[in-house]
Amino acid sequence: EAGVAQSPRYKIIEKRQSVAFWCNPISGHATLYWYQQILGQGPKLLIQFQNNGVVDDSQLPKDRFSAERLKGVDSTLKIQPAKLEDSAVYLCAGREGTGRRREDTQYFGPGTRLTVL
Amino acid sequence: GESVGLHLPTLSVQEGDNSIINCAYSNSASDYFIWYKQESGKGPQFIIDIRSNMDKRQGQRVTVLLNKTVKHLSLQIAATQPGDSAVYFCADTGDSGGYQKVTFGTGTKLQVIP
16 A cells, blocks of 8 residues: 655755645545644644545644645645744645544655755 | 643663653543654654553553553553664544544654664
């Protein structure tokens, strides 16, 4: 079974530039998550999709971050403009089912490491 | 808000010994916990979970213990191997508008000494 695909794996930009990350979850995984993982910390949820609809974006800094999952399959996360504190690994995860059952396992991609200079 | 945290940031263990990684949680309403393993350059990987109606659950070489009285979890790894070197996170799952939201702790780095 293919895993969660993310690209690019690494990105270096200057502050105030924009950047986009792409994720393709495991086929059939209706629930998709984007997490931000700052060095030395655990992942923090940014946004959760159920198919192509947003179910939780309470921790997404909406003045600069946006995400979409137009066809309910792959997803993009964008930052515009980037700040120094956005330097982190951005993880995408998928989950089978409706996202309501806690026993359904999340499967993570390898992440995109963003460095903002 | 509520948090899930770990006692030790780094744990060094001799190969072949048992490892114990501890975690404290603060939300008394938490009723489901997960341990994840994150190797360098990879995303977190599910290891084992436990519901609050249990105090122990065993997997392959791993055991999770839950003490609800003191709100404490531990992950025990038997006969630690070099491949166990990673950062380990405990996490709890809470309800967010009817959907399950996973909240991660800070993590403990396990270093296995050959």
